[in-house]
Amino acid sequence: MYKLMNITTSAVEVEEVSKLAVENIYDIQTRIGRKNLPYKSMELFLLKSKLNELKFSVCGFFPLDWTLIYSMVAGITTYLVYLIQFREMEQSRSSSQ
Numbered sequence: 001m002y003k004l005m006n007i008t009t010s011a012v013e014v015e016e017v018s019k020l021a022v023e024n025i026y027d028i029q030t031r032i033g034r035k036n037l038p039y040k041s042m043e044l045f046l047l048k049s050k051l052n053e054l055k056f057s058v059c060g061f062f063p064l065d066w067t068l069i070y071s072m073v074a075g076i077t078t079y080l081v082y083l084i085q086f087r088e089m090e091q092s093r094s095s096s097q
Contacts, residue, residue, distance in 0.1 A: 004069070011056040011064045018054040022046060 029042055056064040062071075 004072075008064060008066060008069055012066065015054050015056070015065075018049075022049040025049075 025042070026046055029046070058064050058068070062068060
């Protein structure tokens, strides 16, 4: 679980840095002006970066972010509740017999 949390933290940090880099490039482009930068290549890069945000996923099935950790904890907790309830039901049956 610790390794999964480290991987998730790294993936989230990379996504945030990617978004920050796109925002910084856009700010530089607006400050310097379009005449001083290779306009078409910058526009295409920014457009591609905004449309195709960097998102990590596990085999393309679900995103590798904190929702994965929350879902795993929720699933584990749900099954623990089921196991506890069945154990209590079995104990009450065995004590009544």
